[in-house]
Amino acid sequence: MNTLILAIKNIFKNRRRTVITFLAITSGMTGLIVFGGYMEFTFMGLRESTIRTQLGHVQVAKKGYFEKGLANPGKYLIRESESVERVLARMPEVKLVTSRLTFSGLISTGERTLSCKGFGINVAEESAGDMNTFETVVDGQQLDESTGPGDGVVGVELMKALGAKVGDYLTLLTTTIDGTMNALEFKVVGVAETGSKEYDSVFVKLPLPFVKRLVNCNAVEKFMVLLNDTDDLGKATKRINGLLATDLQGMEYRTWSELADFYLKVERLYRGIFDIIIFIVGVIVLFSIANTITMSVFERTREIGTLRAIGTTRLGTMRLFLTEGILIGIIGGIIGVVVGIMVAYAINFSGGIYVPPPPGQNRGYLAMVLIVPQVILYAFASIVGVSALSSLYPSFKASRLKIVEALHHI
Amino acid sequence: MIELRDVTKDYRLGETTVQALRGVTLHIKEGDFVSVCGPSGSGKSTLLNLLGCLDMPTSGMVLLMEKDVADFRDSELSRLRNNTIGFIFQSFNLIPVLTSFENVEYPLLISKTGKKERKQMVARMLDEVGLSKFAKHKPDQLSGGQRQRVAIARALVTNPRVVLADEPTANLDSATGHEILELMKKMNEDHRTTFIFSTHDAKIRGYASDVYTISDGRIVQ
Numbered sequence: 001m002n003t004l005i006l007a008i009k010n011i012f013k014n015r016r017r018t019v020i021t022f023l024a025i026t027s028g029m030t031g032l033i034v035f036g037g038y039m040e041f042t043f044m045g046l047r048e049s050t051i052r053t054q055l056g057h058v059q060v061a062k063k064g065y066f067e068k069g070l071a072n073p074g075k076y077l078i079r080e081s082e083s084v085e086r087v088l089a090r091m092p093e094v095k096l097v098t099s100r101l102t103f104s105g106l107i108s109t110g111e112r113t114l115s116c117k118g119f120g121i122n123v124a125e126e127s128a129g130d131m132n133t134f135e136t137v138v139d140g141q142q143l144d145e146s147t148g149p150g151d152g153v154v155g156v157e158l159m160k161a162l163g164a165k166v167g168d169y170l171t172l173l174t175t176t177i178d179g180t181m182n183a184l185e186f187k188v189v190g191v192a193e194t195g196s197k198e199y200d201s202v203f204v205k206l207p208l209p210f211v212k213r214l215v216n217c218n219a220v221e222k223f224m225v226l227l228n229d230t231d232d233l234g235k236a237t238k239r240i241n242g243l244l245a246t247d248l249q250g251m252e253y254r255t256w257s258e259l260a261d262f263y264l265k266v267e268r269l270y271r272g273i274f275d276i277i278i279f280i281v282g283v284i285v286l287f288s289i290a291n292t293i294t295m296s297v298f299e300r301t302r303e304i305g306t307l308r309a310i311g312t313t314r315l316g317t318m319r320l321f322l323t324e325g326i327l328i329g330i331i332g333g334i335i336g337v338v339v340g341i342m343v344a345y346a347i348n349f350s351g352g353i354y355v356p357p358p359p360g361q362n363r364g365y366l367a368m369v370l371i372v373p374q375v376i377l378y379a380f381a382s383i384v385g386v387s388a389l390s391s392l393y394p395s396f397k398a399s400r401l402k403i404v405e406a407l408h409h410i
Numbered sequence: 411m412i413e414l415r416d417v418t419k420d421y422r423l424g425e426t427t428v429q430a431l432r433g434v435t436l437h438i439k440e441g442d443f444v445s446v447c448g449p450s451g452s453g454k455s456t457l458l459n460l461l462g463c464l465d466m467p468t469s470g471m472v473l474l475m476e477k478d479v480a481d482f483r484d485s486e487l488s489r490l491r492n493n494t495i496g497f498i499f500q501s502f503n504l505i506p507v508l509t510s511f512e513n514v515e516y517p518l519l520i521s522k523t524g525k526k527e528r529k530q531m532v533a534r535m536l537d538e539v540g541l542s543k544f545a546k547h548k549p550d551q552l553s554g555g556q557r558q559r560v561a562i563a564r565a566l567v568t569n570p571r572v573v574l575a576d577e578p579t580a581n582l583d584s585a586t587g588h589e590i591l592e593l594m595k596k597m598n599e600d601h602r603t604t605f606i607f608s609t610h611d612a613k614i615r616g617y618a619s620d621v622y623t624i625s626d627g628r629i630v631q
């Protein structure tokens with residue numbers, strides 16, 4: 001107790017030095033909070049867009065599909081699709097269930113032919129559940145109630161490469177489920193952009209019945225289940241686990257995180273960068289607190305001698321300076337949290353940070369700074385940990401001073 | 411109560427060795443008011459440091475209440491200094507950030523004395539040195555004499571067996587110096603606490619019941 005009081009009094013004795021130390025900690029903390037919050041915003045955006053437009057929260061397919069289905073989708077087709085869809089749609093957490101049937105083949109204007117990847121969607125459900133907001137329609141329109149059964153949307157890069165325009169009729173060529181060739185014509189009603197150039201140069205989006213006709217099979221490959229809230233995922237998978245034994249025998253499921261390879265890679269990369277930044281800030285804080293405590297020990301050498309003479313143990317002496325260092329870390333950390341949150345609010349209030357298009361994408365965006373308790377706690381704990389670490393050595397030195405020599409120090 | 415047996419103390423200064431004490435034997439009895447006198451550099455401080463267990467002799471024995479202090483561990487020496495020895499320094503050595511009250515209280519915090527008892531002891535001690543009104547003052551708001559009074563209160567608050575004072579009046583004017591010696595003498599009589607102080611001031615020496623004169627590391631009288 002007296003250690004704490006003495007430490008506080010000594011911290012505020014040398015105001016200027018303390019303020020400089022706090023400044024270092026506070027700017028470091030602010031940096032961490034803003035970057036961490038920006039990072040979380042990016043995760044959230046990427047996560048939600050990945051889920052809502054590409055993967056759904058949960059995908060359900062025939063057992064084995066997720067491992068071997070890509071090479072041979074014909075083997076894992078779900079023919080009893082309506083009953084499965086009904087079972088899934090009955091779950092209370094579910095917003096919408098849609099299915100996919102994909103194919104790869106060629107797309108042709110008659111003059112020019114390119115390869116493409118097509119997929120069929122349930123137009124009515126998906127447009128009602130805004131599953132297609134991921135893509136931005138740059139020309140024409142999205143597939144919705146107003147479009148016909150033979151209308152499709154094509155990726156912007158693919159359109160450019162084909163030299164086609166909205167309203168053109170294009171031919172799709174692929175092998176059917178039983179191995180014969182089939183060709184069907186569709187009308188381009190829209191051109192869309194997803195942000196990924198690679199994807200934009202291959203995708204063709206069509207109504208599911210059209211794709212069923214093209215590959216000559218009345219089945220789907222997988223179901224995509226979209227929940228009302230990403231936080232409901234645990235509840236939903238629990239329920240599906242129960243259903244696997246009854247209504248969904250012979251099926252399996254994957255959650256979005258098991259399928260979102262790209263998202264997980266991005267997250268790992270960012271977290272790695274965040275740790276490096278924490279490390280750099282940590283080193284700065286380390287030196288600044290170590291410097292403060294070393295100066296404090298030096299200035300108060302005679303006081304240390306006195307304290308030792310009147311009976312303070314070595315451990316007690318060490319504790320005194322250690323407390324001082326940790327306290328600087330804690331107080332500086334708290335100021336840093338407050339300032340960091342204020343800066344984050346200021347950034348959000350002013351409209352966010354403009355981020356230029358990331359590699360492989362063609363759209364920039366405005367990033368907000370999310371205030372995430374875990375990030376703040378992580379940054380705070382790191383700073384306090386560093387402050388303890390940095391005062392360890394000078395405190396130890398203080399406790400080992402020879403009393404007589406310390407008393408003679410001017 | 412405190413005994414030195416043929417104590418020497420050498421300081422190494424690079425290549426050379428300074429022999430600060432060259433075989434000192436003395437015995438100080440309980441309740442004595444002892445002065446150690448001698449010119450500058452004669453070894454007074456060195457002697458008091460050894461008596462106060464702040465340093466260890468190069469050879470010989472320091473006995474505190476019949477026990478050889480060389481046998482104690484550092485933590486035990488700390489406890490010993492806290493309980494049985496009081497210190498008064500030439501330049502007062504108060505903790506600048508603490509008030510008079512808190513300075514006097516500090517040794518009791520180290521010994522983990524209960525709060526109520528502690529507050530009483532500190533108040534009584536400040537009263538004895540005549541500084542009750544200055545309990546809330548910080549050292550830099552006090553005069554030299556007042557500071558030394560706080561230091562005396564701090565040295566005596568744990569009710570030690572012996573108080574060591576290395577030139578307690580050297581930083582004070584002569585009138586204040588006499589007051590401080592009067593106070594120490596009074597404390598010696600009231601509490602039966604042994605006092606050992608060093609000085610090179612012949613007038614101050616007069617307060618002592620026993621005078622050891624030291625010259626060039628040896629007791630000469």
Ligand SMILES: Nc1ncnc2c1ncn2[C@@H]1O[C@H](COP(=O)(O)OP(=O)(O)OP(=O)(O)O)[C@@H](O)[C@H]1O
Nearest residue numbers: 421422423428430449450451452453454455456457
């Ligand atoms: N830490 C030290 N290192 C080296 N030599 C020292 C040290 N402390 C004291 N000495 C030497 O030991 C001798 C005795 O010193 P000491 O301080 O005991 O004398 P003193 O009688 O207290 O003198 P003063 O009246 O000036 O305080 C001196 O020659 C001094 O230079």
Ligand SMILES: [Mg+2]
Nearest residue numbers: 454455456576
């Ligand atoms: Mg001296």
